[in-house]
Amino acid sequence: MPKKTFLLVALFLFPTMCLAHVGSPDVYFDGYAGPYHLLVTIRPPSVVPGVAQIQVRCVCNDISQVEILPLRLSGRGSQFSPTPDVAQRSSADPQVFSGNLWIMVRGGWKVQINAEGQQGKGELAVPVSAVSLTSAGMKKSLGALLLLLGICLVAGMVSIIGAANRDASLEPRQSPSFDQRQRGKVGMIITAALIALALYGESKWWGVEASADAEKSYKIPHVESSLAGDVLQLHLANPNARTQASGKEMRWNDDEQIQLGDLVPDHGHLMHLFLVRTPDMKSFWHLHPEPAGTGDFAGSLPSIPPGHYRIFADIVHATGFPETEIGEIDLPAVSGKPAGADDAGVADLSASEKVSQLTDGYRMVWERPDSAPLKSKQPILFRFRMEDRNGKAATGLENYMGMAGHAVFMRTDGQVFAHVHPAGSVSMAATQLARGENPAKEMDMTMSGMHGMDGTAPAQAMSSSSAAGPSGLPSAEVTFPFGFSQPGEYRIFVQIKRAGHVETGSFVAHVVDN
Numbered sequence: 001m002p003k004k005t006f007l008l009v010a011l012f013l014f015p016t017m018c019l020a021h022v023g024s025p026d027v028y029f030d031g032y033a034g035p036y037h038l039l040v041t042i043r044p045p046s047v048v049p050g051v052a053q054i055q056v057r058c059v060c061n062d063i064s065q066v067e068i069l070p071l072r073l074s075g076r077g078s079q080f081s082p083t084p085d086v087a088q089r090s091s092a093d094p095q096v097f098s099g100n101l102w103i104m105v106r107g108g109w110k111v112q113i114n115a116e117g118q119q120g121k122g123e124l125a126v127p128v129s130a131v132s133l134t135s136a137g138m139k140k141s142l143g144a145l146l147l148l149l150g151i152c153l154v155a156g157m158v159s160i161i162g163a164a165n166r167d168a169s170l171e172p173r174q175s176p177s178f179d180q181r182q183r184g185k186v187g188m189i190i191t192a193a194l195i196a197l198a199l200y201g202e203s204k205w206w207g208v209e210a211s212a213d214a215e216k217s218y219k220i221p222h223v224e225s226s227l228a229g230d231v232l233q234l235h236l237a238n239p240n241a242r243t244q245a246s247g248k249e250m251r252w253n254d255d256e257q258i259q260l261g262d263l264v265p266d267h268g269h270l271m272h273l274f275l276v277r278t279p280d281m282k283s284f285w286h287l288h289p290e291p292a293g294t295g296d297f298a299g300s301l302p303s304i305p306p307g308h309y310r311i312f313a314d315i316v317h318a319t320g321f322p323e324t325e326i327g328e329i330d331l332p333a334v335s336g337k338p339a340g341a342d343d344a345g346v347a348d349l350s351a352s353e354k355v356s357q358l359t360d361g362y363r364m365v366w367e368r369p370d371s372a373p374l375k376s377k378q379p380i381l382f383r384f385r386m387e388d389r390n391g392k393a394a395t396g397l398e399n400y401m402g403m404a405g406h407a408v409f410m411r412t413d414g415q416v417f418a419h420v421h422p423a424g425s426v427s428m429a430a431t432q433l434a435r436g437e438n439p440a441k442e443m444d445m446t447m448s449g450m451h452g453m454d455g456t457a458p459a460q461a462m463s464s465s466s467a468a469g470p471s472g473l474p475s476a477e478v479t480f481p482f483g484f485s486q487p488g489e490y491r492i493f494v495q496i497k498r499a500g501h502v503e504t505g506s507f508v509a510h511v512v513d514n
């Protein structure tokens with residue numbers, strides 16, 4: 001196969017995905033570029049190199065220009081900025097700007113957004129990570145077409161060489177002699193042999209390239225879990241570690257490598273562990289096991305009811321690359337106590353379409369437009385309002401791990417899972433890296449025994465659009481920017497903290513194909 005065709009085909013072979021979560025590749029982000037409140041949606045490319053689609057919507061009316069540019073999240077590449085592209089202003093909505101950016105290699109990226117308007121200039125950096133998830137095979141029809149064209153080329157080449165050797169020195173209307181025919185045949189045989197040799201060599205080379213790339217494609221890690229007493233022990237897998245299985249040095253850049261020894265805390269914890277009992281999804285737990293050696297975590301479970309639980313373990317690497325390790329476990333009835341102040345959950349949640357009952361007669365209300373169906377692949381700002389038993393806006397709300405709220409969007413079959421915050425669907429650690437801050441600094445504090453401080457230090461960095469009251473504490477409303485990647489039946493778990501107690505709301509969402 002000629003090199004050009006190879007490159008062209010290779011381009012279509014490796015769909016990519018951003019892995020903040022499971023099955024939910026798009027990035028939804030809520031933040032400020034200076035004075036401008038922006039809602040950003042990034043759809044990572046389906047192939048790398050490929051084009052990411054960026055949409056910026058200003059919750060304002062005085063923005064005149066938006067520029068976008070892609071940068072590496074960390075490492076040397078993050079300092080060399082290309083010339084920004086000017087995003088196109090929508091004719092339907094003058095505060096919506098969109099554009100496309102090339103993502104050239106795999107790994108952690110950020111999209112820098114420069115907004116300009118009546119209040120001057122502002123900048124915002126949104127992290128995106130792109131890796132290849134699968135190597136898709138070539139389409140059968142394309143393969144058949146290429147094979148047919150290849151046969152034509154080979155046959156043409158062989159017959160041209162044959163004819164040239166046989167007929168080149170003939171006069172018009174003269175027939176070839178026996179010798180000339182022989183020379184033609186020999187020419188054809190030699191040509192066919194050379195082409196066969198070349199094809200064999202190229203197919204070998206193709207196989208090596210394809211297997212090297214297949215090794216680079218991302219495999220979702222599966223966490224191993226076991227219960228000892230009331231302690232849940234977790235052993236993380238790293239199927240994406242640098243390997244040399246094919247005997248060939250992998251072409252990883254340093255910041256593309258995935259190792260388990262480089263985890264950084266994401267909003268105060270090295271691991272956010274979610275346990276959801278299936279299929280009823282009534283028992284939901286958000287826990288924070290502590291590290292027990294590289295790749296090992298352990299934490300005592302609170303009192304939780306028995307059943308089959310799905311496990312989602314969120315971790316973030318020093319490169320800003322987030323991973324969710326998935327697993328399953330059958331648990332007996334456990335009667336433990338929560339290990340940490342941030343561990344919380346509910347044993348018997350009842351999900352609702354609109355109003356979720358909290359303790360003390362308080363309620364969480366999903367403020368959604370009635371009758372409008374939820375569609376996949378659409379940015380939505382989810383709003384939840386907390387009410388007291390008289391229906392008045394709840395007071396006494398506090399930050400929970402530095403933020404007004406934490407939400408989990410999960411499809412009931414477990415194939416889609418996203419841990420989302422008021423600032424969006426990206427990890428807080430990656431957001432800090434995108435801003436040029438160092439999430440590992442927070443780890444030093446964690447290590448020196450200051451953990452459980454409720455993320456006070458990073459709270460500033462994680463502040464978001466969810467309006468804070470005059471005291472800097474969250475108001476009675478919490479918002480999450482998110483979009484469903486696929487249609488289906490979903491459960492939304494929303495966690496907030498009030499009067500020193502973490503509350504969990506549960507909502508059902510039916511999402512139709514867009």
Ligand SMILES: [Cu+2]
Pocket residue numbers: 267272406407419420421
């Ligand atoms: Cu969270």
